[in-house]
Amino acid sequence: AQSVTQPDIHITVSEGASLELRCNYSYGATPYLFWYVQSPGQGLQLLLKYFSGDTLVQGIKGFEAEFKRSQSSFNLRKPSVHWSDAAEYFCAVGPSFNQAGTALIFGKGTTLSVSS
């Protein structure tokens, strides 16, 4: 069955420290992979996505993620966290184009707190 696992429910990082949020997926074919961020009371904003090609993808707000097929992982990283990065982060996997219409499968989210 297709699934996305975010092993960490809640992470606290000091401001200025590096960040890595983990995401593992189970998917029969080559997936499309996404990271979204949600600030409290807000909608979901796309941080970055991987469809093919270079396995290290850059996103907005200084985030990057690396696709590792052998580990079925798509971990999100940021070298230096800012207080404004405190939010909930969702990893999601999508269908290939010939399965269009089957939507995204989301992980349960990781809440990031930033301490000063």
Added chain:
Amino acid sequence: NAGVTQTPKFRVLKTGQSMTLLCAQDMNHEYMYWYRQDPGMGLRLIHYSVGEGTTAKGEVPDGYNVSRLKKQNFLLGLESAAPSQTSVYFCASPRSSGEETQYFGPGTRLLVL
């Protein structure tokens, strides 16, 4: 170009009442999706549509109905609301034909008492 919009933003219902949530997109897209978000559960797909006049069930369709009479609108209905339907509802749609990236509306927060 407003992208994906949702109305209302917030609603309180009593158990047994009905309501309709509206999702509108101005991108002329075929695909539209309704998700619900609950604490610790991530987002789960309720229903989706791959074009005008078509709808299909997602992961958690029970208690909801949908309609896509016009291409730009995707309606989510609750015929008899239950407290278990207290949630935040998000509509999503890609921005271009063939694109797999989904862009989300701002959400509708629903409280069923």
